[in-house]
Amino acid sequence: MKPVIMTLKEQDWECLQAILFQADGRERQVFLELGLREDQHTFEVLLHRLRPVADADYLSQGLYHVSPKPQAVVEAYNAFCRSGVLVHGHVHSHPFCDVAHFSAVDHQTLGQIRRGLADLVTLQGLNESTTCFQMVLGRDPAGFEGVLLNLWGEKMGALSTVRVITPQGIRLYQRELGEDNSGALADVRLDRNIRWLGKEGQKKLSQTHLSICGLGGAGALLVANVRGLGFREITLVDPERLEPSNLNRFVGAGIEDVESYKVDILKRELRRVAPETIVHALPCGVEDPEAQARLREADLIVAALDGMQPRAELQILAARFLKPLFDLGSGILVQPGGEIRRMGSQIIVYIPGQACLACQGMDLFRPTEGLAGEIRRRTGYVVGATTELTPTSVVTINSVAAGWTVDLIIKFLTGIGPIPLYTQINQWRGIVEQLHFVKKESCSLCGLDGIEGKGEDRAVLPPPPFPALGIQFDFGDGQGSPACWTPTGARPHGLFGNLVAKLGKPKDYDRSANGKESH
Template identity: 30%
Template structure:
């Protein structure tokens, strides 16, 4: 099982500014090693463990017992304060120090570092909550290394990769940094399948291999999601998790790409599992025939690298937004709409594609989730029934056409290619709005909202399994409390 550490770019930049500071006088003199602690959440799944950076605590001179260009040691009371915080609130802890003299590849722990970690990591880990982890990192000028103490085996095991989410100094939206200890020479090896050679001309061999290593959850297999799932298969994504609780109905056949009349009554996830298996036999497929609100679907989704939101309601979109922020998973969310008005048949038609990279805002602070509608859609069945009896939550069936879904779905899939391959050349746009009447796409820049209760400074970014998403499925008491405004 691999172990990885994930940082939003803001925290990563803060950490590196502290650890790799230049001499104050601008000279070439050696600078002292620096230290910091990272408070972190955990994302445990069947395939890997991800340690999720939540906040940075930089060590100041008064926190250190010893500091020089070749060594650093914190005061015990400083370490104790970090451990007390983690024990009280359930956090994991990463101890980070710099090797400012280390340049090029191969930065790793010194013999002194190893001796200290073998001596201190077992007892220090014992002060953390049972589900928490204790990790150590060393960062040089151009490379780094990291390992964690594993209580079950009483051993120190390597971290394989550090992921940085958000556009940093290298202009990439998602940066994967292999650790020195976890680096696998075969990671960049292997030929590209002949079927993808025309794509390789754009992405390059390593770019296409990145797609083949990616795991993506497609949530919702309606008019949008059916296009998205098939396009991702053609693109060469290595693992797809398909999440949808519904069956194919006759009224779906005007917009479910690839579905046939013989599929009526079948689970959508089964239909698209079979279609993708025929299109791309090498793709790993997990078909989850339940709502994204279910524990099963949430567990599958948090095990992926990216989320594709193809849902048609605010409740599911709220869950996806929280999955993205809590588990540091990039989310590409899309929607389409047609609004008819008046007797002259005037109408608006279009859609939007949101790119949510944790640390750069979310759907809630952008104003694209209606809290009242989300509360209704996520309420237990008895509350929804009560609200409908009193006139809330009733709405007409909306128009839906295949060509509109196709355009917006392709814009959504294009963002995957940009994020994984081309973000150095094509900047990430938080919001793209498609106007089908004027036939244009408008790129909109949006600033994040620091006071957002979800992604803001005091929000739930990076909490992971410490505060898992839970949607109640039953309620008690009569009458239920009203959620209508």
Template identity: 25%
Template sequence: MNAPWSVRITQNDWHALAAHLFPGDRDEHAAILRCGLARTPRGNRLLVHDVLYAVDGTDYVPGDRGYRKLTPEFVLEAAESCADDELVYVAVHCHGGTERVEFSEIDMASHERGYPALLDITDRPAVGALVFARNAVAGDIWLADGTRVPIDHLQVLGRPQTRLHPEPRRPAHAGEAFDRQSRIFGDRGQHILATQRVAIIGLGGAGSLINEYLARLGVGEILVIDPDRIEMSNLSRVVGARRGDAWSLLTTENRPEWLRRIGRRLSAPKVKIAARVAREASRTVTVTAVFDDVLEPDVAELLLDCDHIFLAADSHSARRLVDALTHQYFIPNTQVGAKVSLVKDTGDIADIFSAVRASVPGDGCLRCAQLINPVLLQEEAKSHGERRRQRYLDDDDVPAPSVITLNALAAAHAVNDWMMSITGLTSDLVEPHRWITIHPLTDEIVEYAQRHHPSCPNCGLGRFARGDARRLPTKVR
């Protein structure tokens, strides 16, 4: 519990909360946040599940010791609902000012009087309070063991993403290595990139490009996950792959099958190649390479510490897991891919497209968009031998067409969109079209809206902002 504390909130909830706290009357206003909790070695995150707005004069009234207070009835009802729903109680109110804020002595005294009782009522690991100025926030978190901690920041997960601190922070100079790009988004933007921990699931054509882009941008840590080894057929599109990685002397088509099997077992894992590429591109990057299936519980757990996930794997099970991580743990994701569809009878090309689908908490998900097939989910849960015997899936021994330029279209757009968002260059005045497909045959870019169903098991209220209180859809051991 010594790791720093932060708060994450969706863009829609933040806009509504800010409008409630700062309606233009220069007065104090208040609300209560009900938050999920996610605890990892890198930090403890309060995830805003919903906001209970205090009505002036009814729920937020003149105080006995200070200017105003929340009524005992409003506080008790909110605390009991947090206990029932396994959520953390966080009271909020506003002060004047813009760039700096702190609690008053009266605020801190009220916490000391009331928060021990709130810990008992909610029976949760923490309760707390936030105080806002227009562009700043400070926090006082009370833990069940009796300790108190501040919050480091509040992060608004939208496009662009925004971070609020108790007071402005001045980043260090970006340095010569990033001089040209820091001229675009400044030392602050370069500092944000350096503090990011980004995951890539799938290190094939698109994932390998994303890996190099992130390293050259100066991302601080990259987590790469893939259970596959490089093959000769991958060399044309996997960045940094060498013929020696695929043991070409043993695996070329003119070698006997027994020798090719040995070569395939000796071939380099794709994550090892990705780690080599990233370290050659950046002297400062930390790379964690996981040669395993992302659906293994201990592998999926590594994703909980990430700031963003790029999904460049084809499996529907991985799509479901990443959907859950985004909405349950408030970790934005971008699903990236390219596809060449063929006419089954003739083999002619029916369509070619690259896809980029970025999601933040509160958006729709791949399941709602019917991009997760329940039948294929069931089939992926079976062993390779079972799938081959039953033949419910397309023959997975027949490789799908793939070209590096199609992957590059998707990868470049995905990373550029993410970079513009986290460095604050994306305008929040423009309604973003986050999901696109790029069709080279017709020279079209198709934008489409996301879908969201409140009862969805991936992005619905049952999982939304629940953090550690819900199980992820990983393999069952």
């Protein structure tokens, strides 16, 4: 039997608490639609959607008991069938205690739900790997008990941890304490970290599995920045071997490393500083099954990639498995005569529950057209000149982008945040701009009917509507609605930077009928 981790977004956790614990002190229930991830050591259930039971839909309800009407149960089963996820869940409250435990009645209810689910699978022809999850929650957020069962009533795992993904980091509630990290905290190599982050902050880093995808100039510098921070486990993903032209910006490599896989070189460098670090070096693309499996196990994903297709792969995985995703790109635009027009970088962050990369202006699903083609040519390379070989000066841009990204990661993981989701660094002009995008409820990734928390199901992702780049900015104008702005053929400044020069209203806008401002 394996431990079970439950992962959900902050807004869903707060909604669950508000529904289950109300002023009248009565028990309440919520049905859950959950995605599933399994590895060698754990099960992870990922909350896709809550299905609360309204007070009017209880057959009986009191301070120590609750029972929904049959119709409410049928509606929950029907919604589960439509969702495409693999786990049907049920949670109820024990508002009379801090730490909850299953009662005899709870075990009886679980048996009824499990048998009903088994009948549903047979009648509807659902996946036989469908499972049943039950949870009871006390007033203390860590006062829970939960269990995962298969359709035959066999116990697959017990709930040990609830992970809440917030804009300020990942919050953990554990029924039992995990492994002792006091040895890691006493490590003299982490002394300067602890002086800055404190023992609790360093403990959070030391419990984190970090993945870095793309080991070009920026990716190599990312590794150089994180190697002394005490991360427990690091996954490196890149299919390329080191070339002679990479040596001017690939930190840690020498001439003897030419033709070696980049992941192997950087694994060596990580282990030189911290031999105890678990490092997975995967010489493949992010779409490779082995890479996908490791990325699903990670706590946070960093992307330093050249193309849009691998970015789309990572965004879909991050949404399905509720993984924070940090994407960075950098480049220089050079005139044919050698004059530099622009140089800089951008860092875009996806936190489950917030705007995805597509809602923040990245044209993920049309990698060969329009803005996306231009972005792909700019990301990580000089464009406009007669060569695509990166000159020495690009290492300065990559250094800033990598350092800034790692700084954001530290702030996020340790809870120092909140952090900006979109940062553009114009090194040519010495300007840093931070924008806030509002996610679109119609988005097929992060919207109301999106794929967040669906886990390993195989639901088809619908294509985005045309035009692909419809984005929303929150101008904080007090009008009650975000401003909506769709670019129409404007040449991008940096990486979508010219869409808005500063965090403020465009100079020209019209008030539309729906109360939004359209540029």
